[in-house]
Structure formats: structure tokens, C-alpha cells
Amino acid sequence: MSTDGFDQTFAEVFEDIFGWGVEVGDDDGPATVEGWDSLAQIRLVHELETRFAVRLPDSALLEEQTVGSLKALVRAHGE
Amino acid sequence: MESEPTQLRFGPAEVEAFARASGDRNPLHLDPEFAVDTAFGGPVVHGALVAMAMLGVLPDEALTRVQSVRVLFPAPVRVGERLEVSSLSSDRGWEVRATLRGKVAVRVLARAEPQPAREHPPAIADATAGARPEPAAPDPARLRPGFRIGGEYELSPGLATLAQGYGAGALNPALLAGLAWSSYVVGMEIPGRHSLFAGVTLSLGAQLAPSGFSVTVREHDERTGQVVLAGSVAACQATIECFALPATRRPEPAALLPREPPDRSRGEVLVVGCSRGFGAALALALLARGYDVHGTYRSSPRRASALTALAGELPAPAGRLTLTRCDAADPAALAALAEGRERDGAPRLAGLVLNAALPPLGMGLTADAGPDLAQYVAQSVSLAAVPLGAMLGQLDEQGGFVLVCSSAAVSAPPREWPHYVAAKAALEGLGRWVAASRPTLRTVIVRLPKMDTAMTATPSGRLGAASADAVAAWTAEQLSGAELTSPLAMLEPKLEAVPA
Numbered sequence: 001m002s003t004d005g006f007d008q009t010f011a012e013v014f015e016d017i018f019g020w021g022v023e024v025g026d027d028d029g030p031a032t033v034e035g036w037d038s039l040a041q042i043r044l045v046h047e048l049e050t051r052f053a054v055r056l057p058d059s060a061l062l063e064e065q066t067v068g069s070l071k072a073l074v075r076a077h078g079e
Numbered sequence: 080m081e082s083e084p085t086q087l088r089f090g091p092a093e094v095e096a097f098a099r100a101s102g103d104r105n106p107l108h109l110d111p112e113f114a115v116d117t118a119f120g121g122p123v124v125h126g127a128l129v130a131m132a133m134l135g136v137l138p139d140e141a142l143t144r145v146q147s148v149r150v151l152f153p154a155p156v157r158v159g160e161r162l163e164v165s166s167l168s169s170d171r172g173w174e175v176r177a178t179l180r181g182k183v184a185v186r187v188l189a190r191a192e193p194q195p196a197r198e199h200p201p202a203i204a205d206a207t208a209g210a211r212p213e214p215a216a217p218d219p220a221r222l223r224p225g226f227r228i229g230g231e232y233e234l235s236p237g238l239a240t241l242a243q244g245y246g247a248g249a250l251n252p253a254l255l256a257g258l259a260w261s262s263y264v265v266g267m268e269i270p271g272r273h274s275l276f277a278g279v280t281l282s283l284g285a286q287l288a289p290s291g292f293s294v295t296v297r298e299h300d301e302r303t304g305q306v307v308l309a310g311s312v313a314a315c316q317a318t319i320e321c322f323a324l325p326a327t328r329r330p331e332p333a334a335l336l337p338r339e340p341p342d343r344s345r346g347e348v349l350v351v352g353c354s355r356g357f358g359a360a361l362a363l364a365l366l367a368r369g370y371d372v373h374g375t376y377r378s379s380p381r382r383a384s385a386l387t388a389l390a391g392e393l394p395a396p397a398g399r400l401t402l403t404r405c406d407a408a409d410p411a412a413l414a415a416l417a418e419g420r421e422r423d424g425a426p427r428l429a430g431l432v433l434n435a436a437l438p439p440l441g442m443g444l445t446a447d448a449g450p451d452l453a454q455y456v457a458q459s460v461s462l463a464a465v466p467l468g469a470m471l472g473q474l475d476e477q478g479g480f481v482l483v484c485s486s487a488a489v490s491a492p493p494r495e496w497p498h499y500v501a502a503k504a505a506l507e508g509l510g511r512w513v514a515a516s517r518p519t520l521r522t523v524i525v526r527l528p529k530m531d532t533a534m535t536a537t538p539s540g541r542l543g544a545a546s547a548d549a550v551a552a553w554t555a556e557q558l559s560g561a562e563l564t565s566p567l568a569m570l571e572p573k574l575e576a577v578p579a
Binding site: 017019020021030031034035037038039040041042043046049050058061062064 | 151153154169171174182183186188277278298300302303305320441493494495537538539542543
């Protein structure tokens, strides 16, 4: 997948979970994105796994992540 | 364009009316004794009812144009809680938010265009359903991708009346039906009894018989219980996101037994908050070591009789269990308990366990949520301070113990629980005061880890949780052993997590 396509899919997943008009950068996470709590993160991980057809480790669900760390996890666990 | 905020509040009558209109009679909404034994701590308003009322803040000319609705339920709304509702219109459509405890609890996104539907997976199993009077019991077969149910969904005229009452009468009846039906599916069919509704996308455009429905499991994630369903009802297509929640585990007497034979000369321990979770497991572990246990509980007689039955399974010679139903924060009730002991000439207490607590719901700390946080802390402190005040004079001055049940959250504060962290830190302060002012007592502060109790029967709760039985057996072993000396001990059990 091209970088543009990758980022575009990421943005769509974020919009799906957090609603319209959420613009996030790689450093954003639970501290800066309104609504990013543990339930939202579970849904986020699930949606990323579905869209990118990957399986992320339990740490993606349990530990605090940022947009950048999730992107790195998706890349590391994709083919 | 942003609207002036308005307020919404749902009482038991509104919840009952929606249950009747939608057929979603899940006990989480209607049975306080069931609801108090969940991570939500009390009855929860149907999310679909909240969403319907939120749509009611939009003007009729907007509602009549709505072709699709996406609803997200980031946080539960309990019966009686007050929501701040505001709406925003943009070139995308209309967004309505309901805020509670400093967080958005429900978000509704309405658009004038239909949403592209997700494809239905091929069905592998069929069942018929509809108008089920009791929610489906947990059943892994019903969560398997491809599992499909279909049937008739009769819309009650009460639904339109309710919608009109909230100002949402101009919404397309198929979307209204879709909202009520998705609530019915999650609460009654898949997953059924132990479920959490997380979101739904509804769009006009399905071609089905007016009252027919079909719904198929698309995805099921066993780590978290997340389930995605695709379906349709009447002229409405739906993608439903929800969670199958773990059922509350009962303590296992066999996991709570002591290393040494029980000693029946240990005396009596008062366990405040003993009917479930860690309190129930600790009460059993103390009984198994020969202590008599007098337990108090507030809300669940069903749990209390289950505890009595479990105590009966302990090998002899276990201690004697006495249960009293009272609110630990009620000074009159605790004073009566203390007076009753004195009147009966009961011996001094060997121990007092301060375990009563309120389940914390996630909170964001905003200025508006500050008073909510303070109230939570005050209520939590009352649940320990009142029993302590009533019983301090009754403790055995030579080696009697006071166990303060704190949490590992004090050393590693979870972002979403500022109120819980503050409350547990306050309890620890109270424990330190006891240690300083009554140095012949053994004050023990235990920072309990995340455990597999009702409090963690949530999507993320069970990940990395320890067994409450193992933690209770470990704690009882410490209390009955000789290692803990006065005046103060801090315990932080590090136990292996149990596989979820």
C-alpha cells in the first residue's frame, strides 16, 4: 500500500471511531485526542486489524499508544 | 454552526417505556440488582433511547432530510444522570454530542445521504428470533462469524409516541425502527444478556418485508469480546458494533484454602462489602482459616445467599459466617451494628476489612467534572470512615487488624480514573492515621491489582487481570500469619495474571 493510501486508511479509521473532523498527527494519543480512552483504543485496534488485515500484539490493546506507535505496529505486523 | 446546549435526563419510567417499545428488556437497563453487579454499578439507559432523544434537538427540517445515522456510545449513561447536549451542523451533516463526567458519552452523526452498506458474510447457521421475552444466555455459537438470525420485528406504536415526545417525530420511521431494533438485537439476541452496545450505523435502502429482519455476525474478537453484526430491518440497513462481556465469576472455595489447618480461636472479622468480588473471596479465605466472619453488603441479597452457600462448601472446621444487609456509609446502621455486638457481649474484633467501594466509570477531568470527582471521593471515603468510626473501639487492642483495601491504581494511575485514584489515596491516608493513633493495632494497606471481578467485566478489564481468589488467598495468608506486625504494613501483591 502506498504511503498516501496507508495514511488515508488510518484517517478513515480515526474518523470512524472519533467522529468527524478529528485531525491527528503521529504524536497524538490519549492525552491529546478527546475520546481516546481504553474502550476507544480497543475499537481502534480492532478496526485497524480489519482494514489492514493484520493481527496486532496484546500490547496494542493494553498499553497507551500514539498514532505513530500504532502506525509502526501496523507496519511491523503487516506483510 | 453550533447550538446552545440543552440538558437531558432519563428516569426509570422513560427507560421502561423504551424497553416496552423496543423489546430490549436486558436486565442491565431494568433490574437494579443485576445492574449493580456489573462494571456500571447501576442501571444503564438504553443507548438507542439517548440517541433518539439527542436527534430530537435537531430542527424538523433537518430530521426529515436524514438518510443515514452513525451513533457511537463511548461511555455508559446511568439512569438519572444529567447529560449536556449540543449540536453542530457542517457540510458533512449534523453532529450531536452528549457530555457526562467530562467525557462525550454519546455522539450522533446524521447525514442527508445514505451510507454505503458493508457486505453481508455468507451465513453458516440460521435461527429464527424476534420478540424474545428474556435475553439470550451467553453462547459461543451465537458469536461465530456467519451465525445468522432472522425473524419478525413488530414495531410498537409506543416508539413513534416516544420519538415525538423527544422532538424526533420527523425522523424517517425506518431509521427510528433501526435504532430500536439494534438495541433489541444487542441486548436480547447477539450477544444478549451480558453485552455492551458500542455503536451502530443505520442507512435507508434495504429491501425487506416491512417487519422482517435479518442479522449476521461479521466479526468476533475473542481477546476483547468485540462483535460486529451486519443486518437489516424493514427499509434500514445496519452495522452494529458491540461487545460480549464476561459473566461475573463466582469464588472457588477450593482455591481459597490455607496452607496450615484452620485455627478456630482466631476470633471474628468484620468484612465491610463482602457479597461479591474480592470481598466475597476474602471472606471465604478468612473463614477457611478459622476466623468467624461478620459480613455487610448493601445491594445484592442474591449474591449474599450465594456466599452463604459457598461458605457451606468449605471443609470443616471453618469459621461461622453472619451477614447483615446495610449501607456501609450509613452512620445509624453501623452504630446499630456496633451496639448489637456490645449488647450481646461479643468478644473484641480480630479484624476489620474496609472493602466497600463504588465501581468507577471513566471520567475526564474538566472544570464541570470537578464536583463529580469530589463527590465520588467523598462517597468512597464514607464507605470506610463510617465503619471505622463505629468499630475502632471494638477492635482487639493487641494485634487486631484493620485492612484498608486500596488499589495498584495509586502507584500506577489509570488515565481514565482520576476520581478512583484520589479516593484510594484518601483511604490510604485514613489507614496511616489509624496506624499513628492506634499503634497497637496492625494497620494493613493492600494495593490490590486488577482482578477478574464485576468491576473489570468490561472489554479491556480482563486483559492482564489477576484471579481475585488468588489475591484473596494471598491476603488472608498474610493477615493470619505472624509476619505483619504493628503499626503499619503496606502490601502490594504481584500475582500472575490469569488468562482471560
